[in-house]
Amino acid sequence: MVFKHIPVMLKECMEGLQPKDGGIYFDGTLGGGGHSYEILKLSSPTGKLIATDRDSEAILAATERLKEFQSRYTIVKSNFKNFLEVLAERNIFGIDGAILDLGVSSYQLDNRDRGFSYMAKDTKLDMRMDAGSSFSAYELINEYSVEKLRYILSTYGEEKFANNIAKNIVLARKDKPIVTTGELSDICDKSIPYKFKKDGHPAKKTFQAIRIAVNEELDGLDTAIYDIFSRLNKGGRLVIITFHSLEDRIVKTVFNDIENPCKCDKRYPCICGKVRQGVEITKKPITASKEECENNSRSKCAKLRIIEKL
Numbered sequence: 001m002v003f004k005h006i007p008v009m010l011k012e013c014m015e016g017l018q019p020k021d022g023g024i025y026f027d028g029t030l031g032g033g034g035h036s037y038e039i040l041k042l043s044s045p046t047g048k049l050i051a052t053d054r055d056s057e058a059i060l061a062a063t064e065r066l067k068e069f070q071s072r073y074t075i076v077k078s079n080f081k082n083f084l085e086v087l088a089e090r091n092i093f094g095i096d097g098a099i100l101d102l103g104v105s106s107y108q109l110d111n112r113d114r115g116f117s118y119m120a121k122d123t124k125l126d127m128r129m130d131a132g133s134s135f136s137a138y139e140l141i142n143e144y145s146v147e148k149l150r151y152i153l154s155t156y157g158e159e160k161f162a163n164n165i166a167k168n169i170v171l172a173r174k175d176k177p178i179v180t181t182g183e184l185s186d187i188c189d190k191s192i193p194y195k196f197k198k199d200g201h202p203a204k205k206t207f208q209a210i211r212i213a214v215n216e217e218l219d220g221l222d223t224a225i226y227d228i229f230s231r232l233n234k235g236g237r238l239v240i241i242t243f244h245s246l247e248d249r250i251v252k253t254v255f256n257d258i259e260n261p262c263k264c265d266k267r268y269p270c271i272c273g274k275v276r277q278g279v280e281i282t283k284k285p286i287t288a289s290k291e292e293c294e295n296n297s298r299s300k301c302a303k304l305r306i307i308e309k310l
C-alpha cells in the first residue's frame with residue numbers, strides 16, 4: 001500500500017516554527033515526512049533535522065521522501081519520549097525548533113493490515129505503531145479485566161457506554177477470543193442504544209481509546225514536552241498538533257506551567273524562585289482553515305499550539 005498522509009496545517013506550523021538556514025530542528029513524529037520535508041526546505045542550505053518515529057513503515061516512506069536533502073537529516077526509530085537520549089547520543093545540546101504532530105497517520109489508519117480501523121471488518125486487532133512491540137489490541141481486548149477495559153474506554157475514549165461495551169467484550173471472549181476489528185466493532189454496535197448512534201460510528205470512541213492505551217500515547221507526554229522544551233535554544237519554538245481533547249489538555253497544561261511556573265501566593269513575595277522560561281504564542285489554539293478541512297477531513301479536529309523559549 002502506498003504511504004499517503006497529508007500534513008496538517010503545514011503553513012501554520014512553518015509560520016510557527018520559522019525554520020532558518022543553520023538551525024537544528026527536531027520532528028518527533030516523522031510519519032510520511034510532510035512536515036520534515038518543509039523544515040528541511042525552509043532551513044536550506046545547511047539546516048539540520050533529527051526525526052523520530054516508532055513505525056518502521058513511516059521511516060521507510062519518509063526516508064524516500066527526504067532523500068533530496070541527503071546528509072542534512074537523521075532519522076531514528078524511537079519514541080520521541082526518548083528525546084534526551086536521542087540528542088545526547090549525537091552530541092546535540094540545543095535545538096532551534098521542534099514539532100510534534102501527535103497520534104496516528106492516515107496511512108496507519110487506512111492500512112487494513114495494521115488493525116486500527118473499525119471500517120475494516122476482517123482484520124486482526126492490532127493497532128501497534130511499533131510493529132515490533134509485543135503488546136497489541138488483541139492482548140488488551142482478550143486479557144484485560146472488565147474494570148480495566150471500562151477505565152480505558154471511559155478515560156481515553158470518553159465513551160458514555162464504556163460499562164456496556166466492557167461487559168460485552170468480557171462476555172464475548174468467554175466462548176472464544178475476539179480476533180478481528182469487525183468482531184469488536186459489532187460488540188460496540190450492540191452495546192450502544194440505537195438513539196445514541198447518531199453521533200458517528202458506534203465503535204469510533206472505543207477504537208480511539210484502545211489505540212491510545214496500546215501505544216501508551218498519553219503516558220509521559222507531559223514529561224516529553226518539558227524535555228523537548230528544555231533543549232530549545234533562546235527564541236526556539238515548540239509546535240504541537242493534537243487531535244483530541246485529552247492530548248490538547250496535556251499540552252495546554254504544560255505550556256501554561258512553563259509560562260507561569262511560580263505557584264506562590266501572589267499576596268506575598270515569591271519563595272520558589274521559579275521564573276518564566278517560555279511564552280505561549282498561541283493564546284488560543286490555531287485550527288485548520290475551512291478550505292483545509294474540506295480537503296483533509298483529518299484536520300477538522302486538529303489544534304495547534306506554539307510556545308517560544310525566552
Ligand SMILES: C[S@@+](CC[C@H](N)C(=O)[O-])C[C@H]1O[C@@H](n2cnc3c(N)ncnc32)[C@H](O)[C@@H]1O
Binds near residue numbers: 078
Ligand atoms: C500524525 S502522524 C505524523 C505525520 C507527519 N507530520 C507528516 O507530515 O507526514 C504521527 C506519526 O507519529 C508517530 N508517533 C506517534 N507517537 C509517537 C511517539 N511517541 N514516538 C515516536 N513516533 C510517534 C506515528 O507512528 C505516526 O507515524
